[in-house]
Amino acid sequence: MEHILTCIVCPRGCELHVDENFNVTGNSCPRGAIYGAQEIRDPRRTLTTTVKCRGKLLRVCPCKTSGTIRKGDQFRIMEIVNQTEVQPPVKMGQLLVSNIGDTGVDLIATREINE
Numbered sequence: 001m002e003h004i005l006t007c008i009v010c011p012r013g014c015e016l017h018v019d020e021n022f023n024v025t026g027n028s029c030p031r032g033a034i035y036g037a038q039e040i041r042d043p044r045r046t047l048t049t050t051v052k053c054r055g056k057l058l059r060v061c062p063c064k065t066s067g068t069i070r071k072g073d074q075f076r077i078m079e080i081v082n083q084t085e086v087q088p089p090v091k092m093g094q095l096l097v098s099n100i101g102d103t104g105v106d107l108i109a110t111r112e113i114n115e
């Protein structure tokens, strides 16, 4: 069965066709072939979310995973995120959870919070 999807790697948005052997056509560059095959075989996303913050002004701290995680792992990882709390000061890019859920990627802060 052929899968049809839009490449989201760059704004050009090529229409990709991926066959049952994960061969990709319709891509205008090699990145689309990699994306298309992975999206069908093992879809992954960067998780962008917030954790609780004990700040004077902010009760949440924006954060994201340092790399992509399997889409199927998102709910499991969100359970860890929901149990995570930070105490300011928080630096941009600060490590919040190392190797979150044994995914091989970290949870990092995406905002500086001074108090």
Ligand code: SF4
Binding pocket: 007, 008, 009, 010, 011, 012, 013, 014, 026, 027, 028, 029, 030, 031, 032, 033
């Ligand atoms: S295949 Fe290449 S050119 Fe086309 S959208 Fe993907 S990254 Fe952009």
